[in-house]
Amino acid sequence: MVGAVSEIPPLTTEEEMTVASEGIDDLSGVERKETTTVALDFGRITISDEIVLYLFGAPGQNRFWPLWNDLALGAVGAVVLVDTRKLQEAFASVDFFERRGIPFVVAVNIFDDGYQYEPEEVRDALVIPAEVPIVICDARERELCKNALVTLVRHAIDRTPSGLA
Structure with missing residues (x-):
């Protein structure tokens, strides 16, 4: 998603899956998957002279949650990208943003x-x-992807208390 919308060449950490990921990455439902993100993706979108969105794409597995904690600091909002082949894996992501009061869209x-x-x-x-x-x-x-981000920004603005936007 970051790569699809970033105005700069995105920093990606996509790597080919190897035997080293056996027992770590759950491929049920996505058996043909050949690559995986090993850290995070980063991109940027300039909205205006005053507003720039920095985009961070982080995997949802719990081993990445310490990274999520750092990314959540100061975050305007989040897009929870749900894989319908593994719908149950989205619960933890939804819970993460709900508990922190961070606006999110699915x-x-x-x-x-x-x-x-x-x-x-x-x-x-x-x-x-x-x-x-x-x-x-x-x-x-x-x-x-742009539609998802526009929806997120509007949702975050709507949740901003009056006078602070």
């Missing part, structure tokens, strides 16, 4: 080989509060 990442859930099905399955936006996204498609 982006349902669509895959050709995955079930195409409706947003309300995802909301019900993950017990997402009604005020949290859910968008359909393909993390490889720039316009769909």
